[in-house]
Amino acid sequence: MSLSLFFQILINGIMMGGTYALVASGLTLTLGVIKVFNFAQGHFLMLAAFATYAIVVALGLPYWVAVIVSFCGMALLGMLIYFGIIARTLRHGFFNSMLATVFLATIIEQGSVVTFASQTRTLPVVVKGTAKLGEVTAPYSRLLVIGISLVVLIALHFFMRRKVGKAMLAAAENSDVASLMGINPNRVFWMTMAVGCGLSGIAGAIVAPVYGAYSSMGSVIFSRALLVLMVGGMGSMSGALAGAFLIGILESFAFQFLGYWNLLVVLVLVGVLMYFRPGGLLGKPMPLPGE
Amino acid sequence: MSKIKPAVLAVVALVAITLPLYATPYMLQIATTTACFAMLGLAFGLGMRVGLPRLDIAAWWGVGGYATAVLMEHGVSFWLTIPAGGLISVIISFLVFSLALPRGMVAFFVFSMVIAMAFSQVFGSLSFLGGWGGITGVPSPTIFSFAFDTQNRIYYLGLLFVVVTIAVYLAFYHSRIGRAWDAITSSPRLAGSVGVDVVRYRMVNILVGSFFIAAAGSFYVIHYHAAIPSVFSFTAGVNTIAYLFIGGFTHSLAGPILGAFIVTFIPEYLQFAQTLRPIIIAAVVIFILMFLPAGLLGVWDNKIKPRLAARPPERRE
Amino acid sequence: MALLEIENLSMNFGKLQALSGLDLTVSEGEILGLIGPNGAGKTTFFNLVTGTYRGSGGRIVFKGEDITHLATHKIAQRGIARSFQQTFLFAHATVLANVMMGCHIASAVGPVKELLHTKAAREMDTRARKTALEIIDFMGLTDLKDEPAGTLPHGHQRSLGVAIALACRPTLLLLDEPVTGMNPTESAEMVARIHQIREKGMTIVLVEHAMDVVMGVSDRIVVISLGSKIAEGRPEEIKTDPQVIEAYLGRRGTLDVA
Numbered sequence: 001m002s003l004s005l006f007f008q009i010l011i012n013g014i015m016m017g018g019t020y021a022l023v024a025s026g027l028t029l030t031l032g033v034i035k036v037f038n039f040a041q042g043h044f045l046m047l048a049a050f051a052t053y054a055i056v057v058a059l060g061l062p063y064w065v066a067v068i069v070s071f072c073g074m075a076l077l078g079m080l081i082y083f084g085i086i087a088r089t090l091r092h093g094f095f096n097s098m099l100a101t102v103f104l105a106t107i108i109e110q111g112s113v114v115t116f117a118s119q120t121r122t123l124p125v126v127v128k129g130t131a132k133l134g135e136v137t138a139p140y141s142r143l144l145v146i147g148i149s150l151v152v153l154i155a156l157h158f159f160m161r162r163k164v165g166k167a168m169l170a171a172a173e174n175s176d177v178a179s180l181m182g183i184n185p186n187r188v189f190w191m192t193m194a195v196g197c198g199l200s201g202i203a204g205a206i207v208a209p210v211y212g213a214y215s216s217m218g219s220v221i222f223s224r225a226l227l228v229l230m231v232g233g234m235g236s237m238s239g240a241l242a243g244a245f246l247i248g249i250l251e252s253f254a255f256q257f258l259g260y261w262n263l264l265v266v267l268v269l270v271g272v273l274m275y276f277r278p279g280g281l282l283g284k285p286m287p288l289p290g291e
Numbered sequence: 292m293s294k295i296k297p298a299v300l301a302v303v304a305l306v307a308i309t310l311p312l313y314a315t316p317y318m319l320q321i322a323t324t325t326a327c328f329a330m331l332g333l334a335f336g337l338g339m340r341v342g343l344p345r346l347d348i349a350a351w352w353g354v355g356g357y358a359t360a361v362l363m364e365h366g367v368s369f370w371l372t373i374p375a376g377g378l379i380s381v382i383i384s385f386l387v388f389s390l391a392l393p394r395g396m397v398a399f400f401v402f403s404m405v406i407a408m409a410f411s412q413v414f415g416s417l418s419f420l421g422g423w424g425g426i427t428g429v430p431s432p433t434i435f436s437f438a439f440d441t442q443n444r445i446y447y448l449g450l451l452f453v454v455v456t457i458a459v460y461l462a463f464y465h466s467r468i469g470r471a472w473d474a475i476t477s478s479p480r481l482a483g484s485v486g487v488d489v490v491r492y493r494m495v496n497i498l499v500g501s502f503f504i505a506a507a508g509s510f511y512v513i514h515y516h517a518a519i520p521s522v523f524s525f526t527a528g529v530n531t532i533a534y535l536f537i538g539g540f541t542h543s544l545a546g547p548i549l550g551a552f553i554v555t556f557i558p559e560y561l562q563f564a565q566t567l568r569p570i571i572i573a574a575v576v577i578f579i580l581m582f583l584p585a586g587l588l589g590v591w592d593n594k595i596k597p598r599l600a601a602r603p604p605e606r607r608e
Numbered sequence: 609m610a611l612l613e614i615e616n617l618s619m620n621f622g623k624l625q626a627l628s629g630l631d632l633t634v635s636e637g638e639i640l641g642l643i644g645p646n647g648a649g650k651t652t653f654f655n656l657v658t659g660t661y662r663g664s665g666g667r668i669v670f671k672g673e674d675i676t677h678l679a680t681h682k683i684a685q686r687g688i689a690r691s692f693q694q695t696f697l698f699a700h701a702t703v704l705a706n707v708m709m710g711c712h713i714a715s716a717v718g719p720v721k722e723l724l725h726t727k728a729a730r731e732m733d734t735r736a737r738k739t740a741l742e743i744i745d746f747m748g749l750t751d752l753k754d755e756p757a758g759t760l761p762h763g764h765q766r767s768l769g770v771a772i773a774l775a776c777r778p779t780l781l782l783l784d785e786p787v788t789g790m791n792p793t794e795s796a797e798m799v800a801r802i803h804q805i806r807e808k809g810m811t812i813v814l815v816e817h818a819m820d821v822v823m824g825v826s827d828r829i830v831v832i833s834l835g836s837k838i839a840e841g842r843p844e845e846i847k848t849d850p851q852v853i854e855a856y857l858g859r860r861g862t863l864d865v866a
Binding site for chain 3: 462467470471473477483484485
């Protein structure tokens with residue numbers, strides 16, 4: 001394999017890794033703090049991808065507007081869903097809330113199918129041109145995706161160190177104790193939901209120019225996010241990060257050699273990893289509330 | 292109160308058995324589909340008996356369905372395809388869940404989701420399974436020269452499947468194994484303390500469920516005479532969970548049946564556009580999750596039954 | 609004869625050393641009281657013996673067999689039962705059903721026979737029920753046998769916890785704070801029962817904060833502080849042991865009431 005091809009595959013892998021990292025971080029955050037397994041996590045990405053399409057193609061506005069709108073829009077949606085649905089289902093248990101998100105995902109996906117049919121919406125390339133370093137080439141559009149995802153991930157890291165982020169971590173550890181420390185769990189929860197969905201939103205905005213927007217992308221990316229969580233360890237943010245890039249790169253190389261069988265290969269590898277390190281690379285097996 | 296249950300049971304049984312006499316063929320077809328989904332819902336209920344939400348239903352459903360479709364294409368008798376599909380499901384379940392069960396609930400969730408998604412993908416990708424178009428033209432099952440080729444006969448066959456499923460589950464629920472299961476759901480910690488091997492008992496539950504889910508798949512395929520990947524997709528599987536929740540999962544047997552009935556029958560009569568149906572069902576489930584967490588039977592248990600009990604007893608003549 | 613031997617048992621949760629180098633022997637037929645200030649490691653010790661926790665060092669030997677790394681349910685099957693500090697019950701099941709669960713271990717017939725509800729299975733069931741009723745009677749819960757366990761008042765819930773442990777027919781019974789939260793009458797009844805349990809041939813280790821109870825019922829006492837044993841002996845000796853007093857009160861005096 002030529003060096004150029006190798007790097008192409010690698011870049012693709014890192015690009016998808018960055019996307020998965022955003023989605024998986026959001027999923028982990030929601031799972032850890034609110035103890036809700038947000039099944040619709042991938043679907044927020046899908047909505048954002050369509051929104052990006054609408055903003056850039058239909059409205060003709062610049063790309064960066066779409067990115068910001070995606071983040072804010074999905075964050076807002078997350079907050080609404082928290083108050084509208086989750087706040088109520090939380091008192092009925094973990095599984096209840098998770099199921100609610102499952103069916104929310106169904107509504108979003110079906111709604112998308114009904115509205116947009118099965119056609120993929122493609123977007124124009126955001127940044128034309130290709131970077132060149134010796135023999136290695138990488139399209140700027142893909143580097144942009146990597147760039148934005150890294151920026152957001154770093155921002156997230158610092159956010160978690162600020163007061164709000166720390167409150168989230170405290171609530172994740174033990175929400176009763178946290179409320180005794182003066183942290184309002186309800187406030188932390190909706191903010192977590194907003195951040196989690198916002199992250200998916202950005203992921204959708206950055207992935208849209210490369211892969212377009214189509215109705216099933218939510219489930220597809222969610223299934224990858226699940227694998228990331230398995231590999232990185234449930235409830236571990238750094239694990240999600242490591243796992244995401246690992247899965248992204250693995251998937252990319254597997255696709256090169258095996259086409260659409262790559263998912264199966266990744267699955268088998270993850271299964272093997274689970275046998276030897278059930279807690280994932282960095283995390284520990286996370287007990288559900290009540291265990 | 293114990294007067295109500297046998298009475299309801301008798302009525303339901305009567306209606307079910309005599310249905311072909313007065314139902315339209317269309318209605319019968321829906322009833323048969325209901326039987327199918329009821330089997331899936333029952334299997335989910337079985338899993339909830341040990342506190343395991345089975346998001347992997349679609350996988351085994353598909354395995355059973357495809358096993359039957361493929362084997363019958365090669366002339367194998369339907370009745371042999373049932374244990375074939377069942378066995379494959381049980382073996383793979385065992386392999387996958389031996390990794391997951393000792394690692395805890397979240398691991399179980401994720402593994403079951405992943406396996407269902409994986410199978411969805413596999414069903415569509417393999418050409419010997421007919422690719423995304425699936426396998427059509429699956430013949431009707433036969434016993435010697437008797438063919439189950441009319442709607443009536445298939446309906447009764449479906450009813451038989453449901454009855455056998457319920458009988459087997461009941462045998463488990465009322466046995467020491469069932470009591471161990473209840474203990475595990477109630478307090479896994481205490482169950483372990485009294486000598487219950489939690490992992491092993493859960494595995495037994497899973498394997499039994501997988502077998503019967505595959506059997507349901509086998510039946511589905513001869514009912515519709517086709518095995519199509521979209522039917523066995525992960526999302527479709529997850530929707531069957533809706534049935535149990537609408538019905539109420541505290542009743543492992545009545546809940547799924549009621550739920551399957553409501554979800555399958557009623558929308559047909561409301562005749563909404565096919566594409567809107569999943570959205571409406573999903574919305575209803577979310578409503579129930581929010582406001583009626585114990586499902587419709589939960590409303591019965593908590594609201595209606597106590598009121599009936601509070602009424603003065605009828606006079607005995 | 610040593611029933612349970614603990615050698616150099618240690619347990620740490622990350623940086624927190626819950627137990628360090630604990631040595632302990634429990635003789636057959638005795639009532640051993642385990643006391644120590646809060647956080648000394650007593651419940652951790654129980655959790656290690658029953659296999660709920662995995663220790664970070666040391667050995668646990670029961671009836672001559674090394675059970676250090678055995679799973680909880682296997683340890684239960686070998687004859688060690690316990691009651692819990694927090695109340696773990698099968699909340700939605702009746703008191704009778706709860707205790708019958710305890711008999712679960714003893715009443716195995718074989719899965720096929722179980723499912724077919726054969727005569728043998730049903731007989732086992734009847735026997736289990738009979739045993740359960742005897743134990744319920746013994747613990748004074750007969751009137752409540754058909755009530756859901758979750759609706760019982762606190763004191764009765766604790767008695768039920770002990771009943772469930774008894775139903776396992778253990779050789780060694782570990783009681784974690786059996787009288788905490790009970791009024792003096794209930795407490796006295798429990799103490800009487802503990803004596804009766806020992807007379808039936810079981811060995812008992814109990815953890816309790818109520819000093820008068822522990823001192824009154826135990827043959828021997830072991831004092832744990834900060835994860836290791838600091839004293840052991842008869843109750844009278846322990847009461848006046850200066851190290852023990854210091855561990856509890858931080859100054860000289862005598863131990864009358866905890």
